[in-house]
Amino acid sequence: MEGKLHEAAITGDALELDRLIKEDPDILSGAAAEETPLHIAAQLGHTEFVAMIGILKPEFAHAKNSEGQCPLHLASAKGHVETAAKLLEINSDVCFVHDRDGRTPLHIAAMKGRIQVLEKLAEKKIKAAWVLADCGQPILHLCANHNQFDALKLIIERVKDKAPEKLVEFVNLKDDDDNTILHLLAARAQYQGFTALDVLHQNCGPLDRMRIKYLLGERAKRATNIRGSKSYGIKRSMWDLLFERKNAEKSETRDTLMVVAILIATVTFQAQINPPGGVWQQDGTITRKKFASDQPEEVMYYAGQSVMAFNHPSSYSWFITFNIVGFVASLILILLLVSGFTFRRKVSTLALTVTTWIAIMSMLVIFSVTFSSLKSENTRDVHSTSTWIVSPLWLALIILLALSVLPSGIKYIWMHVYKGIIRSVKRGFKHLFCCLCFRKSREEDSEGRNDVNV
Known part of the structure; x- marks a missing residue:
């Protein structure tokens, strides 16, 4: 039975609805709470079906679907004028119902440019024009952001007709960024220095321009009539955009340096606790010459000490020195970046550059020393060739x-x-x-x- 009710709502068959109700008077009570037949009929514009449901179940006008929308939201979005008017007859307070995004049917009609529906809603409940969306935007801001200037003009006209004493207050409603509609309109042509009235002169015909100027009152001016002052709405110029781009590039460079510094710190720390060649696994002695001309001598080593320190003491000294230098340089670089060192001053840039160079050069020396100490007789020629090629x-x-x-x-x-x-x-x-x-x-x-x- 519920499936037949659903099909009747889709087709808008009022006779079928009447027949189903005669068969089962409680059929509407068993309808889904989130997607009522009134939602379906309102979205498809079946006015007669909507009227019948409104008589039998007027509470369905306040019911919300999964998107938090009531039937009037759906009718307003689709531009069904007669259906919206019928829903207003059932209960005009649905003009104040918010959907999941905090928008009323008036907001939806304005954003979609449904002028006729918007006019019906404004005639019935003009107070809904003062309701802010959850994003903190008044209805005029929503119109401007969605390029619905006809809707914007209509709302201003209706406010003037219904509540002329509140027109100035309505036009001066601000969003969360403290911008009025005049600021928002001026920002659309910000790089040319236009005011809101300049924008209206470009986007409206002669009659509309006269009408809007009259509605905005004497406070509305052209940019050429403003002396010695800058429009508050022009908050961002082309220079701001260029600086934003440069700041973004500097931020990317800073992030890259941070990654490099962390990588070098990780590598040098790991090399310090696990040096090339490994460590002795147990205590013992080794016979070696301190210098080539000296006599061999036995040296005691202990578990955990570096093998390289005994087999290649000179190379190990270079390795440990530059490993510490690289580790400290990387930590200094991380500390500078975390402390807020930026590229705005040359001394900061110079400090970051020098520190990065020291860390990278230390890594090069560490690699060269390690490669030299770990080479075998078979790889001696490879080492010599690569050294002669890479070094220059x-x-x-x-x-x-x-x-x-x-x-x-x-x-x-x-x-x-x-x-x-x-x-x-x-x-x-x-x-x-x-x-x-x-x-x-x-x-x-x-x-x-x-x-x-x-």
Whole structure:
């Protein structure tokens, strides 16, 4: 039976509905609470079916579906004028029902540009125009954001007709960002410096322009009539967009540096506790020469000590030194980034660059020393060849990078350090000269007094 009721709602067959009710007077009571026949009929625009349901079950007008929408929401979204009017006759308070997104049927009609439905709703319940959506936006803001300027004009006209004393208050309603509709309209043409009235002049005909200007009142001005002031609505210029892009690039660079620093810290820490070649698993002795010309001697080693420290003590010294340097440099880099060091000042950029270079160069030295100490007789030629190929290339890269950074570094030192020293020296000589002149003047005054006394 419920399936037949559903089919009757889809087709809008009022006669079938009447027959089903005669067969089972309680059939509407057993309908699904979330998707009532009134929802289906309202969405499809079956006005006669809606009227019959409204008489039998007027409480269905307030029922909400899974999206939190009442039947009037659905009729308003589809633009079914007669159906919306019939639902308003059943219960006009449904104009204030919010859906899951906090929007009323008036909001839906305005956003969709359903002008005729919007007019019916505004005529019946103009107070609903003051209701804010859950996003904090008044209905005029929703119209502007969805390019529904005809709906915007209609709402302003209806507010003027129904509550003229509240027109200024209505137009000055603000969203969560503290913007009125005038600010929002001006922002649509912000880079040209237009006001809201300029936007209306571009988007409306002559008659509409006169009407809207009259509705907005004397407070509405053209940009050419505003002297010595900037429109409050023009909050972002093209320069703001450029700075945003540069800030985004700096943020990406900062994030990349953070990843590199964490990676280097992880690698160096792991190499410190687990050095190349491993560690001795038990205590023992090893025969080795401290220097090539020395006699072999037995050296005691203990479990947990590095094998490389005994087999290649010189290489291990280089390894442990640069491993510590790389680890500390990476920690310093992480600390600088976490502390809010940015690229806005050259000294910050220079500090981050130098620290990164030290960490990366330490990694290179660690790799070279490790590769050299762990090579075997079979890989000696490979090591020599790779060293002769990679070393010049890496050295050339370092020189190029140094040359690219050196001029700006020298300029910075010249501008801030050297000139500061020169200024300090000049200030010192000037102070010394003033002191000497003052002393000489005092001596002359003293001699003059002595002559007078004599």
